[in-house]
Amino acid sequence: MKFLISIVLIIVLSFCACLYFPWWSIAIVAFFVSAAIPQTSVVSFFSGFTALFLLWGIMSFWISTTNDDILAHRISLLIFQTDNAFLLIITTTVIGAVIAGLASLSASFLRAPVYRDA
Amino acid sequence: MKIVPLLLFSVLTVALVIILNSTLLLPAPLGKLLAPQSGIWQNADPADKNYSQNLSFSGLEGSVNVYFDDRLVPHVFAERENDAYFVQGYLHARFRLWQMEFQTYAAAGRLSELVGNKALSFDRDKRRLGMVFAAENSLKEVEKDAATLAECNQYTAGVNAYISSLKESSLPLEYKLMGYRPEKWTNLKTALFLKYMSLDLAGSEDDFEYTNAKSAFSTADFNKIYPVVMDSLDPIVPKGTVYPPPAIKVIPPPDADSLYFNSKDSNTIVEQKPDKDNGSNNWAVSGSKTKSGYPILCNDPHLGLNLPSLWYEMQISTPSYNVYGASFPGAPAVVIGFNDSCAFGFTNAMRDVRDYYEIKFRDDSRNEYWFNNEWKKTKFRIEHILVKGAPDFLDSVAYTDIGPVMYDKSFDGSRSTGKKYYAVRWKAHDPSNELKMFTLLDKAKNYDDYSAAIKHLLTPGQNCLFAAKNGDIAIWDQGEFPAKWKRQGDFVMPGTDSNYFWQGMIPQDENPHQINPERGFVSSANQLPADSAYPYYLGGSFPPYRAWEINKRLANMDNITPQDMMKLQTDNYNVFAEMAVPLLLKNIDVMKLDGEERIYYDSLKSWNYNNAVESKGATIFVITWDSLENNIWKDEFNKTGLDLKLPYESTLLENLIKDSAFSFVDNIKTPEKENLSDIATAVFKNLSSTFASLDKRDQLVWGKYKNTRIQHLTRINALSRLHLPIGGGTNTINATKAQHGPSWRMIVSLSPETQAWGVYPGGQDGNPGSKYYDDYVNTWVRGDYNILWVMKATDTNNQKIRWKISFNPVP
Numbered sequence: 001m002k003f004l005i006s007i008v009l010i011i012v013l014s015f016c017a018c019l020y021f022p023w024w025s026i027a028i029v030a031f032f033v034s035a036a037i038p039q040t041s042v043v044s045f046f047s048g049f050t051a052l053f054l055l056w057g058i059m060s061f062w063i064s065t066t067n068d069d070i071l072a073h074r075i076s077l078l079i080f081q082t083d084n085a086f087l088l089i090i091t092t093t094v095i096g097a098v099i100a101g102l103a104s105l106s107a108s109f110l111r112a113p114v115y116r117d118a
Numbered sequence: 119m120k121i122v123p124l125l126l127f128s129v130l131t132v133a134l135v136i137i138l139n140s141t142l143l144l145p146a147p148l149g150k151l152l153a154p155q156s157g158i159w160q161n162a163d164p165a166d167k168n169y170s171q172n173l174s175f176s177g178l179e180g181s182v183n184v185y186f187d188d189r190l191v192p193h194v195f196a197e198r199e200n201d202a203y204f205v206q207g208y209l210h211a212r213f214r215l216w217q218m219e220f221q222t223y224a225a226a227g228r229l230s231e232l233v234g235n236k237a238l239s240f241d242r243d244k245r246r247l248g249m250v251f252a253a254e255n256s257l258k259e260v261e262k263d264a265a266t267l268a269e270c271n272q273y274t275a276g277v278n279a280y281i282s283s284l285k286e287s288s289l290p291l292e293y294k295l296m297g298y299r300p301e302k303w304t305n306l307k308t309a310l311f312l313k314y315m316s317l318d319l320a321g322s323e324d325d326f327e328y329t330n331a332k333s334a335f336s337t338a339d340f341n342k343i344y345p346v347v348m349d350s351l352d353p354i355v356p357k358g359t360v361y362p363p364p365a366i367k368v369i370p371p372p373d374a375d376s377l378y379f380n381s382k383d384s385n386t387i388v389e390q391k392p393d394k395d396n397g398s399n400n401w402a403v404s405g406s407k408t409k410s411g412y413p414i415l416c417n418d419p420h421l422g423l424n425l426p427s428l429w430y431e432m433q434i435s436t437p438s439y440n441v442y443g444a445s446f447p448g449a450p451a452v453v454i455g456f457n458d459s460c461a462f463g464f465t466n467a468m469r470d471v472r473d474y475y476e477i478k479f480r481d482d483s484r485n486e487y488w489f490n491n492e493w494k495k496t497k498f499r500i501e502h503i504l505v506k507g508a509p510d511f512l513d514s515v516a517y518t519d520i521g522p523v524m525y526d527k528s529f530d531g532s533r534s535t536g537k538k539y540y541a542v543r544w545k546a547h548d549p550s551n552e553l554k555m556f557t558l559l560d561k562a563k564n565y566d567d568y569s570a571a572i573k574h575l576l577t578p579g580q581n582c583l584f585a586a587k588n589g590d591i592a593i594w595d596q597g598e599f600p601a602k603w604k605r606q607g608d609f610v611m612p613g614t615d616s617n618y619f620w621q622g623m624i625p626q627d628e629n630p631h632q633i634n635p636e637r638g639f640v641s642s643a644n645q646l647p648a649d650s651a652y653p654y655y656l657g658g659s660f661p662p663y664r665a666w667e668i669n670k671r672l673a674n675m676d677n678i679t680p681q682d683m684m685k686l687q688t689d690n691y692n693v694f695a696e697m698a699v700p701l702l703l704k705n706i707d708v709m710k711l712d713g714e715e716r717i718y719y720d721s722l723k724s725w726n727y728n729n730a731v732e733s734k735g736a737t738i739f740v741i742t743w744d745s746l747e748n749n750i751w752k753d754e755f756n757k758t759g760l761d762l763k764l765p766y767e768s769t770l771l772e773n774l775i776k777d778s779a780f781s782f783v784d785n786i787k788t789p790e791k792e793n794l795s796d797i798a799t800a801v802f803k804n805l806s807s808t809f810a811s812l813d814k815r816d817q818l819v820w821g822k823y824k825n826t827r828i829q830h831l832t833r834i835n836a837l838s839r840l841h842l843p844i845g846g847g848t849n850t851i852n853a854t855k856a857q858h859g860p861s862w863r864m865i866v867s868l869s870p871e872t873q874a875w876g877v878y879p880g881g882q883d884g885n886p887g888s889k890y891y892d893d894y895v896n897t898w899v900r901g902d903y904n905i906l907w908v909m910k911a912t913d914t915n916n917q918k919i920r921w922k923i924s925f926n927p928v929p
Contacts, residue, residue, distance in 0.1 A: 015155070023153030024135045031131075041123075059154035067162035071291075071887030075158055078295075078836035079146060092152040092159070095138060099149070102131040109124035 002037050003047055009033045010051035010100060026052055030100035034107035041108040048104025049097045056096035060089045141297075151294060158294055160287040161887040169921035174928045177204050177275040182925040184209065185909060187918045190882040190890045193433040193909040200272045202434050203450045205925055207276025210430060211303070214447035214884040215280065216290040217426045219300055220831055221448060222307040225314035226250050227503065232296055234506040242529055243390045245501040246515050248522040249317065252547045253309035259549040260305065266554050270305045273450040277303035291886055292832065311448035312553070316546040318392045318421065320578035323470045324659070326387045327763035329609040333384040334758040342773060343765040343782070346605070346658040347650055352669045354581060354595055354642045355630040357649045364653035365625050370603040371617035378611060378618070383476075384760050385538065385610065387525055393422055393858055398465035399664060399687070399851060401641030401672060402585040402593070404634065409677045412869040415585035416683050417454055417463025418860035420853045423828045425838060425892060427880025429862045433909060434560070441560040442908050444862045444878065451556035454862060456874060459563040460586035461866040465642045467579030469599050470657040471545035473606075473620075475520050475613030479539055484516040484523070488614050494519070520613055521547060541613055543620070545598065550576035565590045565633070572596045573626055581642035587868045593640040594631040595647035599624045602655045624654050639672045641665065643851075662768050663849040667693040680875060683865045686851060688901035690729040694849035695739050698771050699727065702742060705798040715806040729852075731821030731845045738809060738818075740847070743767065745801045753786045767849075821845060826854055828879050828895065830886070837886045839879075844899045852901075863903065875903035 010026075010033045017025035030048035039047065064072045064085055072085030080087055136142065138149025151157045169186055180197035182205045187193065192209055196202035210218060223229055227244030229237035260266045281300050293299060332340055371378070400417040408414055421428060429444040434452060443455015454463050479496075480486040486493040499522070501513040516523040518541050525540040551574055558571035568584045572594055575582065579597025584590070600607075600620035611618040630647040632640050645665035646656060671686060703723055711719055718738055725735020747770055755762050773780045774794060785792050812818040821843045830837035846852030846859065853859055864876040879898040883890035897904060907918060 018153065018155040022139075023150055023156055024139060027131055027135055056154050060152070060159055063154060063159045063162050066164040066166075067887060068165045068889065070165075070889055070891075071158065071162035074836045074886050078834060079148070088152070091148070092154060095149050095152060099131065099134060099138070102127055102134065106124060106127035106131055109120040109127065111119065 002039055003043055006033055006037045006039065006044075006047035006104075007051045007054070009037070010048060010104070011055045014052065014055055014100070024099070026096060027099050027103040030103035031107045034104035035110050038111045039108060041105055044108035045101045045105040049101030052096035052100035053093055057089070057093035060092040064089055146295070147297070156287040158291060158887070161291040161294070161885055163883075163885060163888045165889055167888075169923065171923045172926070173923060174926045175204070175279050176928040177272065177279060178925055178927040180927065184923040184925065185914065185919045186921040186923075187907060187909070188920055189431075189893075189904060191431045191433070191907075193919075194435060195911055196434070196436045199436045199438060200268055201925070202436050203269045203272040204276035204279070206432070206434065206445065206450055207273035207278075207303070208280050208925070209276075209432070210445070210447040211277040211280035213882060214426055214430055215277075215300060216292040217831060217884055218277070218303075218311070218448040219307070220292070221314050222310045225253070225310040225317070227501070230503055230505040230511070232298060232506060235508050238503065238505060238511060240390065241503050242501070242511075242513055244317075245503065245513060246522060246524040246529055247317075247321075247542060247544065248515075248524075248547055249310070249313050251499065251517075251522065252316070252544070253306055253313045255547060255549045256312065256551065257306055257309040259551045260309065260553065263551055263554060266551055266557065267305075269450050269553070269557060270308055273308065274303050274305055290884065296832075308449050308553075311446065313546060314448075315446070316578045318396055318578075319466045319580075320469075320471050320546060321544075322392050322396070322659075323472050323607075324763045325472075325474050325608065325610055326385055326389060327761055330384045330758070330760040331762050332379075332609055333382040334760060334762070337379075339781070343769060344658065344763075345769060346656075347646070348658075348660070348662050348766075348768050348772065351646055351649070351662045352666050353630075353645060353649050354593060354640075354647045354665075355632050355652075356635075356637075359648065359651065361648070361652055362628070364601070365628060366601040366622040366654075368601050368603045368606075368621045368654075370606070371615065373615075374603075378609065379605070381609075383610070385540075386761065387530055387540065388761060396421060396466055396858075397468070397644035397661060397664075397853065399641075399643045399668060399853070399860075400463045400465045400581065400583040400593075401639055401668060402461075402583055402591040403639045403672060403675075403678050404591050405589050407638040407672075407676055407678050408867075409679050410867060410869050412587065412867060413585040413589060413591050414678060414680060414683055415456070415461040415463060415583060415591075415866045415868065416687055416864065417465070417583060418687055418853075418863040419454065419464060419466075420859055421861040422858055423826075423861060423879055425828050425830045425880055425886075426884030427861070427878050429878045429880070431876070431878070431882065431906075435909075435911065439561040440908070442874065442906055443864070444876070447884075449553065449556075451553060452560050453556055454864060455560070456866045456868075456872060457560060457562065458872070459588075460568065460584060461868060461874075462559050462562070462568065463583045463864065464580040465583075466644055467581055467595055467597055467599075467647065468644050468660050469579050469597065470607060470659065471577060471579065471597075471599065473543045474524075474540045474610045475543065475618065476610055477518060477520075477523055477539040477541050477613040479516075482527075484526070484539075487516075487518055489519070490614075490616055496523075518613070520619075540610065545600065546577045548576060548598070550574070550598075552576065564588065565592060568592070569594070581644075581647070583640065583642070585866070585868055587870070587872075590634060591640050592631065592633040593642060595629050595642075596626070596631075597629070598626065599629070599654075602657075604655045606655065608657065628654075637673060641668050641672060643668055659766075661766070661849070663694045664851055664853065667691060668851060680865050680867050680873065684875065684901070684903055687860070687863050687865065688846075689851045690845040690847075692727050692729050692736065692739075692847070692850050694767065694771070695725075695727045695736075697775075698743060698767075699725065699739060701771070701774060702739075702746070702798060702802075705795045706802045707795055707799040710799050711803065714810060715803055718806055718809045719802065729820055729845050729847045729850050731819065731843045733820045733845075734813070734818045736820035736847070737812070737823040740823075741805055741808065742802055745805055746798060749785070749797055749801055750782050754782055757786065820847075824856055826856055826859070828892075829857060839892055839895050842895070842899050860898075863898070864906075865903065872908060874906035874908070876906050877903045
């Protein structure tokens with residue numbers, strides 16, 4: 001449950017933050033959400049990672065699809081020297097996911113994690 | 119709290135953000151660029167994007183409605199004329215902001231600010247030529263004219279209204295890729311843009327190369343290889359025309375023979391030059407030759423082919439006028455187009471309006487120069503060039519009464535070791551207000567309005583074409599041209615004596631022109647404007663062939679339809695080849711060719727002189743001719759050790775036809791005396807392996823060999839259109855070369871209800887993420903045209919209209 005709430009919060013707050021602030025505000029959002037909702041480091045990482053994977057993945061996929069991939073073809077050719085719209089979408093997605101995941105992971109060490117014996 | 123992993127992963131996160139937000143490690147700030155809400159994804163316009171908007175601005179006095187048709191062409195309906203310019207500025211910026219600004223950066227010598235040291239030499243060249251100086255002079259002239267000033271002010275306000283609305287996310291793609299932001303637009307930037315066009319069209323001459331050639335060759339040889347009048351010539355105003363005596367009598371300086379003509383000085387300046395093939399076709403046929411009985415006007419300016427395109431198509435309708443055509447993003451008004459009464463177009467006049475003078479300074483301080491037997495003071499203009507990633511560069515340019523001292527010890531085209539100083543006298547430095555011409559042409563109702571409008575064109579000189587619904591057709595070789603004595607300014611002139619100055623300007627009414635001629639058409643294709651009966655010296659850099667072919671075709675046509683004109687504009691017939699191939703075939707000794715060589719010889723022989731996409735003959739001819747040229751000239755030219763200009767192909771052809779013992783043919787590096795047949799045969803035999811290797815890779819067909827491409831202004835291939843299968847080339851009416859060609863094809867039938875067609879190789883939206891970025895390219899490649907739909911105020915429900923932007927004054 002905490003995992004899902006974290007993801008939803010990071011998605012919503014990241015989206016709002018990026019309307020007004022630079023793109024890397026996703027790291028700050030992920031950090032504070034994970035600080036507020038403590039989880040184990042691994043789970044924390046994946047809440048940030050998953051949130052931005054979904055947010056940036058769906059957004060870039062949707063934008064590119066409505067654009068008939070015109071821009072993605074050109075920019076992938078420019079950046080990767082290969083005409084592959086999907087590669088540009090997945091790069092976007094992974095960048096957002098890794099940054100948010102790392103920020104969430106960092107925040108997870110703010111509180112001593114509670115380990116339960118199995 | 120676990121302090122170690124907390125710190126470790128926090129630092130890692132921050133480090134990754136920094137890397138992805140900068141170019142420290144990556145070639146591009148990938149995080150910043152790819153962030154979906156602010157980066158490049160925001161430039162990916164939905165295919166079904168809705169362009170409609172309601173906008174209000176305090177700069178407007180009345181409301182303006184802009185209707186976009188299905189090709190994204192805006193039809194602007196303004197209650198007040200000046201509001202139309204505001205909206206034009208807004209639309210240019212909305213669809214073309216980056217290119218507008220980039221071109222003015224280039225004009226002002228500011229590219230180093232964006233791309234660093236590699237543009238420094240380019241920038242210094244523009245600064246030292248006085249591009250900003252020229253734009254400032256032009257702006258002063260604009261400011262003297264209340265109407266043009268108001269027009270410019272409103273245009274600038276419109277551009278800035280759009281710039282102010284931009285957020286990080288809505289910046290044009292190129293700003294994001296290159297990492298900078300637009301500045302405010304100014305009237306000076308508009309002036310700079312127009313000087314950018316002047317440089318492209320009137321910034322070419324071969325004075326240094328000719329000076330070198332004069333020093334190395336005998337006068338007889340020089341006149342043979344750089345003649346001032348070519349034989350195969352059909353001037354704009356036909357041969358045999360009688361001209362009144364000139365109002366200005368020019369007298370060569372008394373010491374011209376010793377100091378100028380027989381001076382054997384040479385130099386090592388290497389100039390940066392515009393494309394030598396900047397040129398164009400235009401013609402108008404009178405109603406007597408058309409099927410409809412009304413005139414048809416055609417124009418296709420040949421310029422560098424770029425994306426986003428130089429042109430932006432639009433209609434502007436106000437209570438006082440209604441004009442449709444191609445405009446320049448960067449300047450108000452429609453430039454090539456038509457209104458409810460007439461149509462107008464341009465080709466370049468190709469006149470030499472830029473000359474150099476050798477300056478004698480008193481000492482290295484450049485504070486004083488020797489002029490008319492006394493030391494005169496110079497003024498300095500300090501050019502402050504910002505360079506990305508490097509310290510600023512300060513360039514001090516001395517200004518004399520002649521003009522800026524463009525070349526000196528510190529700047530000489532990067533190759534010279536000479537110690538000489540050269541000042542440039544460029545007509546584009548003189549105050550002028552060319553915008554006034556475009557504005558008045560947009561409103562012109564008849565021949566008198568047209569001829570009054572073109573009086574405002576001083577530089578770059580153009581062949582201004584006109585046709586009206588009342589049946590008038592006309593052409594003026596217009597501009598303000600210096601009256602020169604024969605060969606004045608073809609070479610570097612002494613800068614110590616005012617006798618070598620231009621002695622006056624040719625009165626504009628003495629410019630060559632033609633109105634409603636008997637033959638039923640007027641035309642120009644950059645050829646010489648008049649024959650030797652014209653009382654002023656015209657210089658010798660005029661390509662003869664396209665004009666020759668156009669005039670021949672037009673003379674033989676009757677009952678002309680717009681479709682006939684489309685066929686003519688896109689015609690690939692190479693009239694130069696028609697004259698040159700028989701000479702080649704005659705001189706290549708077939709007996710000396712082996713099997714494979716014979717195959718290519720037969721290809722050339724059976725070629726129909728069409729530069730068609732699939733033609734192998736065209737490629738074989740072009741390669742053979744180029745190689746023959748090099749063989750004939752290069753031995754003598756290389757021996758001089760100087761930078762020389764290769765003579766025109768027409769010059770070589772005429773010399774070879776006229777003189778079977780043309781002395782340059784012999785290869786001076788061999789003891790034998792070669793004749794044309796020896797050289798031509800050897801050249802062809804040598805080339806057969808080139809032909810075979812091209813053939814094997816399927817690159818021998820003309821379209822593939824020529825490899826036409828339309829490059830983005832940054833030269834980024836991913837934003838360009840490459841490998842376009844289109845025919846034509848140099849010396850064909852369809853003058854499409856590798857990166858240069860018909861930049862706006864337009865055909866206007868001046869029937870009671872105007873019918874017009876046009877196409878340019880680009881698209882209305884400068885955004886590479888829009889489907890309207892390059893949607894005309896394929897139409898252009900096929901030789902097809904778009905119908906230019908002139909919207910009427912009552913057409914608001916027409917199904918062609920897709921979107922509407924309402925501009926309203928702030929209540």
